[in-house]
Amino acid sequence: xxxxxxxxxxxxxxxxxxxxxxxxxxxxxxxxxxxxxxxxxxxxxxxxxxxxxxxxxxxxxxxxxxxxxxxxxxxxxxxxxxxxxxxxxxxxxxxxxxxxxxxxxxxxxxxxxxxxxxxxxxxxxxxxxxxxxxxxxxxxxxxxxxxxxxxxxxxxxxxxxxxxxxxxxxxxxxxxxxxxxxxxxxxxxxxxxxxxxxxxxxxxxxxxxxxxxxxxxxxxxxxxxxxxxxxxxxxxxxxxxxxxxxxxxxxxxxxxxxxxxxxxxxxxxxxxxxxxxxxxxxxxxxxxxxxxxxxxxxxxxxxxxxxxxxxxxxxxxxxxxxxxxxxxxxxxxxxxxxxxxxxxxxxxxxxxxxxxxxxxxxxxxxxxxxxxxxxxxxxxxxxxxxxx
Numbered sequence: 038x039x040x041x042x043x044x045x046x047x048x049x050x051x052x053x054x055x056x057x058x059x060x061x062x063x064x065x066x067x068x069x070x071x072x073x074x075x076x077x078x079x080x081x082x083x084x085x086x087x088x089x090x091x092x093x094x095x096x097x098x099x100x101x102x103x104x105x106x107x108x109x110x111x112x113x114x115x116x117x118x119x120x121x122x123x124x125x126x127x128x129x130x131x132x133x134x135x136x137x138x139x140x141x142x143x144x145x146x147x148x149x150x151x152x153x154x155x156x157x158x159x160x161x162x163x164x165x166x167x168x169x170x171x172x173x174x175x176x177x178x179x180x181x182x183x184x185x186x187x188x189x190x191x192x193x194x195x196x197x198x199x200x201x202x203x204x205x206x207x208x209x210x211x212x213x214x215x216x217x218x219x220x221x222x223x224x225x226x227x228x229x230x231x232x233x234x235x236x237x238x239x240x241x242x243x244x245x246x247x248x249x250x251x252x253x254x255x256x257x258x259x260x261x262x263x264x265x266x267x268x269x270x271x272x273x274x275x276x277x278x279x280x281x282x283x284x285x286x287x288x289x290x291x292x293x294x295x296x297x298x299x300x301x302x303x304x305x306x307x308x309x310x311x312x313x314x315x316x317x318x319x320x321x322x323x324x325x326x327x328x329x330x331x332x333x334x335x336x337x338x339x340x341x342x343x344x345x346x347x348x349x350x351x352x353x354x355x356x357x358x359x360x361x362x363x364x365x366x367x368x369x370x371x372x373x374x375x376x377x378x379x380x381x382x383x384x385x386x387x388x389x390x391x392x393x394x395x396x397x398x399x400x401x402x403x404x405x406x407x408x409x410x411x412x413x414x415x416x417x418x419x420x421x422x423x424x425x
Contacts (some may be wrong), residue, residue: 090139091118098123099131099147112169113150120147132157136165153285205247216253217261227255274343276314282307283350287382288336290323298323300335306350318343329362336363337370346371351378355385 088101100118112297113132122129129151137146148156161167220227229235230253240247277284285305292298300323305315319339325331340346349371354360361379368375396403 038058088118090135092138092141095138095141096133096147099133100220102130111154111157113161114152114160116165116167116170133190134160134165203344207243207249209249209251212246212251213261216251217265217397220258221262222267227258230258231255270343273316274317275307277304277306277343277345277348280306280311280345281311282289284345284348285353286336286340287353288332289355289382290327290332298327300332302336302339304345327359329359329364330366332359333366333370335405337367338339340371351371351380353380353382355382356389364421 086200100123102119102121117135118133118138120131120133122131129149131147132154134146134149134157146160148160150157158168165171216230219225220229230239236247236252239252246252283306287303287305288300288302290298299320301320302318303315304318305313308314321335321339323332323335340349352364352367354364364379365375367373368378392400
Protein backbone atom coordinates (compact mmCIF):
# COMPACT_ATOMS: atom_id res chain seq x y z
CA UNK A 38 0.00 0.00 0.00
CA UNK A 39 1.32 3.41 -0.93
CA UNK A 40 1.34 5.98 1.86
CA UNK A 41 0.34 9.64 1.33
CA UNK A 42 3.79 11.10 1.91
CA UNK A 43 5.18 9.05 -0.91
CA UNK A 44 2.32 10.10 -3.18
CA UNK A 45 2.88 13.79 -2.46
CA UNK A 46 6.60 13.50 -3.31
CA UNK A 47 5.70 11.96 -6.65
CA UNK A 48 2.96 14.39 -7.62
CA UNK A 49 4.92 17.59 -7.01
CA UNK A 50 8.50 18.72 -7.16
CA UNK A 51 7.68 21.89 -5.24
CA UNK A 52 9.85 22.07 -2.10
CA UNK A 53 8.09 22.01 1.22
CA UNK A 54 7.83 25.59 2.39
CA UNK A 55 6.16 24.79 5.68
CA UNK A 56 9.21 23.68 7.63
CA UNK A 57 9.81 25.52 10.87
CA UNK A 58 12.96 25.55 12.93
CA UNK A 59 12.48 25.87 16.66
CA UNK A 60 14.87 28.60 17.83
CA UNK A 61 17.24 27.81 20.66
CA UNK A 62 17.75 30.35 23.39
CA UNK A 63 21.27 30.09 24.79
CA UNK A 64 21.91 31.04 28.35
CA UNK A 65 23.16 34.58 28.75
CA UNK A 66 26.27 35.32 30.75
CA UNK A 67 24.22 37.32 33.25
CA UNK A 68 21.51 34.66 33.71
CA UNK A 69 22.60 34.25 37.31
CA UNK A 70 23.35 37.88 38.04
CA UNK A 71 22.55 38.29 41.71
CA UNK A 72 20.45 40.89 43.36
CA UNK A 73 21.46 39.81 46.82
CA UNK A 74 19.39 40.97 49.79
CA UNK A 75 20.95 43.50 52.11
CA UNK A 76 21.02 41.18 55.13
CA UNK A 77 21.61 37.48 55.85
CA UNK A 78 18.14 37.18 57.43
CA UNK A 79 16.41 38.60 54.35
CA UNK A 80 18.45 36.25 52.15
CA UNK A 81 17.42 33.15 54.14
CA UNK A 82 13.78 34.24 54.23
CA UNK A 83 13.75 34.71 50.44
CA UNK A 84 15.39 31.28 49.88
CA UNK A 85 12.89 29.55 52.19
CA UNK A 86 9.97 31.12 50.30
CA UNK A 87 11.45 30.31 46.90
CA UNK A 88 12.03 26.61 47.72
CA UNK A 89 8.93 26.18 49.92
CA UNK A 90 7.52 23.37 47.74
CA UNK A 91 10.81 21.56 47.10
CA UNK A 92 11.04 18.00 48.45
CA UNK A 93 14.73 17.78 49.25
CA UNK A 94 14.54 14.02 49.88
CA UNK A 95 14.03 13.63 46.14
CA UNK A 96 16.97 15.93 45.37
CA UNK A 97 19.76 14.51 47.53
CA UNK A 98 22.62 15.84 45.37
CA UNK A 99 21.29 19.38 45.04
CA UNK A 100 20.93 22.36 47.34
CA UNK A 101 19.41 25.80 47.07
CA UNK A 102 21.44 28.83 46.07
CA UNK A 103 21.87 31.54 48.67
CA UNK A 104 20.08 34.26 46.74
CA UNK A 105 17.22 32.26 45.21
CA UNK A 106 16.79 32.49 41.46
CA UNK A 107 18.52 35.85 41.14
CA UNK A 108 17.77 38.17 38.21
CA UNK A 109 17.83 35.64 35.38
CA UNK A 110 17.01 36.68 31.83
CA UNK A 111 15.76 33.28 30.55
CA UNK A 112 12.05 32.46 30.70
CA UNK A 113 12.80 28.93 31.96
CA UNK A 114 13.20 30.27 35.50
CA UNK A 115 9.50 31.07 35.64
CA UNK A 116 8.87 27.31 35.47
CA UNK A 117 11.73 25.86 37.46
CA UNK A 118 14.02 26.30 40.50
CA UNK A 119 17.64 27.33 40.28
CA UNK A 120 19.80 24.96 42.37
CA UNK A 121 23.45 24.01 42.63
CA UNK A 122 25.35 20.74 43.01
CA UNK A 123 26.51 20.03 46.55
CA UNK A 124 30.21 20.28 47.31
CA UNK A 125 31.31 21.09 43.75
CA UNK A 126 33.84 23.82 42.97
CA UNK A 127 33.44 25.61 40.62
CA UNK A 128 29.71 25.75 41.15
CA UNK A 129 27.45 23.80 38.80
CA UNK A 130 23.92 25.10 38.47
CA UNK A 131 20.83 22.97 37.80
CA UNK A 132 17.30 23.75 36.66
CA UNK A 133 14.53 21.71 38.32
CA UNK A 134 11.06 21.70 36.73
CA UNK A 135 8.62 22.75 39.47
CA UNK A 136 5.60 21.17 37.75
CA UNK A 137 7.18 17.73 37.35
CA UNK A 138 8.63 17.86 40.86
CA UNK A 139 5.30 18.71 42.47
CA UNK A 140 3.58 15.94 40.50
CA UNK A 141 6.34 13.53 41.65
CA UNK A 142 7.04 12.64 38.04
CA UNK A 143 9.54 9.84 37.44
CA UNK A 144 10.79 11.29 34.15
CA UNK A 145 14.00 13.37 34.27
CA UNK A 146 13.19 16.91 35.27
CA UNK A 147 16.43 18.46 36.51
CA UNK A 148 19.14 19.54 34.11
CA UNK A 149 22.64 21.00 34.30
CA UNK A 150 22.33 24.55 32.99
CA UNK A 151 25.78 25.85 33.89
CA UNK A 152 26.66 26.38 30.22
CA UNK A 153 23.22 26.94 28.76
CA UNK A 154 19.48 26.45 29.22
CA UNK A 155 18.88 24.36 26.08
CA UNK A 156 17.95 21.23 28.03
CA UNK A 157 15.41 23.13 30.13
CA UNK A 158 13.91 24.75 27.02
CA UNK A 159 13.53 21.38 25.30
CA UNK A 160 11.92 19.88 28.41
CA UNK A 161 9.33 22.65 28.56
CA UNK A 162 8.55 22.30 24.86
CA UNK A 163 8.38 18.50 24.78
CA UNK A 164 6.55 17.81 28.04
CA UNK A 165 4.63 20.99 28.85
CA UNK A 166 4.20 22.69 25.45
CA UNK A 167 5.62 25.93 26.80
CA UNK A 168 7.89 28.36 25.00
CA UNK A 169 8.99 31.96 25.48
CA UNK A 170 5.43 33.19 24.81
CA UNK A 171 3.75 30.79 27.23
CA UNK A 172 1.65 27.71 26.54
CA UNK A 173 1.59 26.69 22.88
CA UNK A 174 -1.66 24.77 23.42
CA UNK A 175 -3.52 28.01 23.95
CA UNK A 176 -2.39 29.14 20.51
CA UNK A 177 -3.58 26.04 18.59
CA UNK A 178 -7.30 26.64 18.61
CA UNK A 179 -9.31 25.41 15.64
CA UNK A 180 -9.89 27.73 12.72
CA UNK A 181 -13.58 27.92 13.56
CA UNK A 182 -12.83 28.95 17.17
CA UNK A 183 -10.47 31.67 16.00
CA UNK A 184 -12.98 33.03 13.50
CA UNK A 185 -15.88 32.96 15.98
CA UNK A 186 -13.82 34.70 18.66
CA UNK A 187 -13.28 37.76 16.47
CA UNK A 188 -15.64 40.75 16.80
CA UNK A 189 -17.96 41.41 13.83
CA UNK A 190 -16.10 43.27 11.10
CA UNK A 191 -17.45 46.58 9.87
CA UNK A 192 -16.12 45.92 6.39
CA UNK A 193 -17.59 43.21 4.22
CA UNK A 194 -16.00 39.85 4.97
CA UNK A 195 -16.76 36.23 4.27
CA UNK A 196 -16.23 33.03 6.17
CA UNK A 197 -13.87 31.88 3.41
CA UNK A 198 -11.71 34.98 3.79
CA UNK A 199 -11.55 34.43 7.55
CA UNK A 200 -10.40 30.86 7.07
CA UNK A 201 -7.77 32.05 4.59
CA UNK A 202 -6.51 34.53 7.21
CA UNK A 203 -6.45 32.10 10.11
CA UNK A 204 -5.78 28.81 8.33
CA UNK A 205 -2.47 27.03 8.12
CA UNK A 206 -0.37 26.88 4.97
CA UNK A 207 -2.02 24.83 2.24
CA UNK A 208 0.36 22.17 0.95
CA UNK A 209 -0.65 21.44 -2.63
CA UNK A 210 1.55 18.32 -2.95
CA UNK A 211 0.18 16.73 0.23
CA UNK A 212 -3.38 17.48 -0.90
CA UNK A 213 -2.83 15.77 -4.27
CA UNK A 214 -1.30 12.75 -2.58
CA UNK A 215 -4.10 12.48 -0.03
CA UNK A 216 -6.96 12.79 -2.54
CA UNK A 217 -5.29 10.33 -4.95
CA UNK A 218 -4.86 7.76 -2.17
CA UNK A 219 -8.48 8.24 -1.07
CA UNK A 220 -9.94 7.67 -4.54
CA UNK A 221 -7.64 4.73 -5.36
CA UNK A 222 -7.89 2.83 -2.07
CA UNK A 223 -11.61 3.39 -1.50
CA UNK A 224 -12.45 2.65 -5.16
CA UNK A 225 -14.34 5.94 -5.56
CA UNK A 226 -15.60 7.38 -8.82
CA UNK A 227 -13.14 9.72 -10.56
CA UNK A 228 -15.97 12.21 -11.08
CA UNK A 229 -16.63 12.50 -7.34
CA UNK A 230 -14.61 15.70 -7.08
CA UNK A 231 -16.57 17.23 -9.98
CA UNK A 232 -19.72 17.16 -7.85
CA UNK A 233 -20.64 20.76 -6.91
CA UNK A 234 -21.72 19.51 -3.48
CA UNK A 235 -18.33 17.91 -2.80
CA UNK A 236 -16.52 21.00 -4.12
CA UNK A 237 -18.61 23.20 -1.84
CA UNK A 238 -17.65 21.09 1.20
CA UNK A 239 -13.95 21.23 0.34
CA UNK A 240 -13.83 24.98 -0.31
CA UNK A 241 -15.64 25.62 2.98
CA UNK A 242 -12.79 23.84 4.75
CA UNK A 243 -10.10 25.75 2.86
CA UNK A 244 -10.73 28.13 -0.06
CA UNK A 245 -7.15 27.52 -1.24
CA UNK A 246 -8.28 24.16 -2.62
CA UNK A 247 -10.17 26.02 -5.33
CA UNK A 248 -7.91 29.06 -5.72
CA UNK A 249 -4.86 26.81 -6.26
CA UNK A 250 -6.67 24.78 -8.91
CA UNK A 251 -6.72 21.62 -6.76
CA UNK A 252 -10.26 20.51 -7.56
CA UNK A 253 -9.38 18.08 -10.36
CA UNK A 254 -11.50 16.80 -13.20
CA UNK A 255 -11.75 13.05 -13.66
CA UNK A 256 -9.10 13.18 -16.39
CA UNK A 257 -6.69 15.02 -14.08
CA UNK A 258 -7.24 12.49 -11.32
CA UNK A 259 -6.60 9.66 -13.76
CA UNK A 260 -3.32 11.34 -14.74
CA UNK A 261 -2.26 11.66 -11.09
CA UNK A 262 -2.91 7.97 -10.47
CA UNK A 263 -0.95 7.07 -13.61
CA UNK A 264 1.95 9.18 -12.35
CA UNK A 265 1.95 7.30 -9.06
CA UNK A 266 1.83 3.93 -10.83
CA UNK A 267 4.63 4.79 -13.27
CA UNK A 268 6.82 6.09 -10.47
CA UNK A 269 6.62 2.70 -8.72
CA UNK A 270 7.39 0.58 -11.77
CA UNK A 271 11.11 0.84 -11.04
CA UNK A 272 10.61 -0.23 -7.43
CA UNK A 273 8.60 -3.31 -8.47
CA UNK A 274 11.14 -4.19 -11.14
CA UNK A 275 13.96 -4.15 -8.57
CA UNK A 276 11.98 -6.41 -6.23
CA UNK A 277 11.30 -8.89 -9.03
CA UNK A 278 14.98 -9.02 -9.99
CA UNK A 279 15.99 -9.60 -6.35
CA UNK A 280 13.49 -12.45 -5.84
CA UNK A 281 14.92 -15.64 -4.34
CA UNK A 282 12.26 -17.82 -5.98
CA UNK A 283 10.65 -18.10 -9.38
CA UNK A 284 8.05 -15.46 -10.31
CA UNK A 285 4.61 -17.10 -10.42
CA UNK A 286 1.76 -15.46 -12.33
CA UNK A 287 -2.00 -15.59 -11.78
CA UNK A 288 -4.46 -13.87 -14.11
CA UNK A 289 -8.16 -13.53 -14.82
CA UNK A 290 -10.47 -11.51 -17.03
CA UNK A 291 -13.70 -9.74 -16.15
CA UNK A 292 -15.84 -6.89 -17.40
CA UNK A 293 -16.15 -3.61 -15.51
CA UNK A 294 -19.41 -1.77 -14.94
CA UNK A 295 -18.67 0.48 -17.91
CA UNK A 296 -18.34 -2.66 -20.09
CA UNK A 297 -14.56 -2.61 -20.48
CA UNK A 298 -12.77 -5.97 -20.50
CA UNK A 299 -9.87 -5.96 -18.02
CA UNK A 300 -7.08 -8.48 -17.45
CA UNK A 301 -5.80 -8.60 -13.89
CA UNK A 302 -2.20 -9.87 -13.73
CA UNK A 303 -0.73 -10.71 -10.31
CA UNK A 304 2.72 -11.95 -9.32
CA UNK A 305 3.79 -14.13 -6.37
CA UNK A 306 7.37 -14.72 -5.21
CA UNK A 307 9.74 -14.84 -2.25
CA UNK A 308 11.76 -11.64 -1.90
CA UNK A 309 15.41 -11.33 -0.86
CA UNK A 310 14.60 -12.07 2.83
CA UNK A 311 12.45 -15.10 1.98
CA UNK A 312 9.04 -13.57 2.72
CA UNK A 313 6.14 -14.14 0.36
CA UNK A 314 5.19 -11.13 -1.78
CA UNK A 315 1.99 -10.93 -3.84
CA UNK A 316 0.75 -7.86 -5.66
CA UNK A 317 -1.00 -6.64 -8.77
CA UNK A 318 1.43 -6.08 -11.62
CA UNK A 319 -1.02 -4.47 -14.02
CA UNK A 320 -4.68 -4.18 -14.95
CA UNK A 321 -4.64 -3.55 -18.72
CA UNK A 322 -7.69 -3.36 -20.91
CA UNK A 323 -8.12 -6.50 -23.00
CA UNK A 324 -8.74 -5.45 -26.60
CA UNK A 325 -10.25 -7.66 -29.24
CA UNK A 326 -11.70 -11.13 -28.81
CA UNK A 327 -10.92 -13.12 -25.68
CA UNK A 328 -8.95 -15.76 -27.50
CA UNK A 329 -6.01 -17.43 -25.80
CA UNK A 330 -3.54 -15.85 -28.21
CA UNK A 331 -4.87 -12.32 -27.61
CA UNK A 332 -4.76 -12.80 -23.83
CA UNK A 333 -1.21 -14.17 -24.12
CA UNK A 334 -0.09 -11.07 -26.04
CA UNK A 335 -1.40 -8.83 -23.23
CA UNK A 336 0.28 -10.85 -20.47
CA UNK A 337 3.58 -11.23 -22.38
CA UNK A 338 3.79 -7.46 -22.85
CA UNK A 339 3.43 -6.87 -19.09
CA UNK A 340 5.95 -9.58 -18.15
CA UNK A 341 8.50 -8.22 -20.62
CA UNK A 342 8.06 -4.64 -19.36
CA UNK A 343 9.01 -5.75 -15.82
CA UNK A 344 11.83 -8.00 -16.99
CA UNK A 345 11.55 -11.37 -15.15
CA UNK A 346 11.50 -13.36 -18.42
CA UNK A 347 14.27 -15.73 -17.28
CA UNK A 348 12.69 -16.54 -13.92
CA UNK A 349 9.07 -17.39 -14.75
CA UNK A 350 7.41 -20.04 -12.61
CA UNK A 351 3.86 -21.38 -12.71
CA UNK A 352 0.68 -19.84 -14.14
CA UNK A 353 -2.63 -20.00 -12.25
CA UNK A 354 -5.92 -19.41 -14.06
CA UNK A 355 -9.44 -20.83 -14.10
CA UNK A 356 -10.43 -23.82 -16.22
CA UNK A 357 -11.60 -21.96 -19.33
CA UNK A 358 -10.23 -23.47 -22.53
CA UNK A 359 -8.91 -20.12 -23.79
CA UNK A 360 -6.62 -20.01 -20.73
CA UNK A 361 -5.10 -23.33 -21.84
CA UNK A 362 -4.43 -21.80 -25.26
CA UNK A 363 -3.05 -18.67 -23.61
CA UNK A 364 -0.47 -20.56 -21.54
CA UNK A 365 0.55 -22.61 -24.57
CA UNK A 366 1.24 -19.37 -26.43
CA UNK A 367 3.19 -18.00 -23.46
CA UNK A 368 5.21 -21.25 -23.34
CA UNK A 369 6.28 -20.71 -26.94
CA UNK A 370 7.19 -17.10 -26.15
CA UNK A 371 9.22 -17.75 -22.99
CA UNK A 372 10.36 -21.33 -23.67
CA UNK A 373 8.81 -23.51 -20.96
CA UNK A 374 6.66 -26.63 -20.81
CA UNK A 375 3.01 -25.53 -20.80
CA UNK A 376 1.69 -28.80 -19.32
CA UNK A 377 4.08 -28.57 -16.36
CA UNK A 378 3.51 -24.89 -15.61
CA UNK A 379 -0.30 -24.82 -15.93
CA UNK A 380 -2.09 -24.74 -12.53
CA UNK A 381 -5.84 -24.73 -12.03
CA UNK A 382 -7.66 -22.26 -9.80
CA UNK A 383 -8.91 -24.19 -6.73
CA UNK A 384 -11.65 -21.65 -6.08
CA UNK A 385 -13.03 -22.13 -9.58
CA UNK A 386 -12.96 -25.93 -9.15
CA UNK A 387 -14.90 -25.73 -5.86
CA UNK A 388 -17.44 -23.47 -7.54
CA UNK A 389 -17.96 -25.93 -10.39
CA UNK A 390 -18.36 -28.84 -7.97
CA UNK A 391 -20.92 -26.95 -5.89
CA UNK A 392 -22.94 -25.97 -8.98
CA UNK A 393 -22.91 -29.59 -10.21
CA UNK A 394 -24.17 -30.83 -6.84
CA UNK A 395 -26.94 -28.24 -6.81
CA UNK A 396 -28.03 -28.26 -10.43
CA UNK A 397 -26.65 -31.42 -12.02
CA UNK A 398 -24.90 -31.61 -15.35
CA UNK A 399 -27.39 -29.41 -17.22
CA UNK A 400 -27.88 -26.17 -15.30
CA UNK A 401 -30.21 -24.68 -17.91
CA UNK A 402 -32.53 -27.71 -17.76
CA UNK A 403 -32.66 -27.44 -13.97
CA UNK A 404 -33.57 -23.76 -14.14
CA UNK A 405 -36.29 -24.46 -16.73
CA UNK A 406 -37.83 -27.11 -14.51
CA UNK A 407 -37.58 -24.84 -11.49
CA UNK A 408 -39.43 -22.08 -13.35
CA UNK A 409 -42.44 -24.37 -13.80
CA UNK A 410 -42.69 -25.22 -10.11
CA UNK A 411 -45.23 -23.25 -8.10
CA UNK A 412 -44.07 -22.41 -4.59
CA UNK A 413 -46.54 -21.03 -2.07
CA UNK A 414 -45.78 -18.16 0.29
CA UNK A 415 -46.09 -20.59 3.21
CA UNK A 416 -43.38 -22.84 1.73
CA UNK A 417 -41.12 -19.83 1.19
CA UNK A 418 -41.56 -18.65 4.79
CA UNK A 419 -40.90 -22.18 6.05
CA UNK A 420 -37.68 -22.29 4.01
CA UNK A 421 -36.59 -18.94 5.45
CA UNK A 422 -37.27 -20.19 8.99
CA UNK A 423 -35.26 -23.36 8.35
CA UNK A 424 -32.41 -21.29 6.95
CA UNK A 425 -32.29 -19.23 10.13
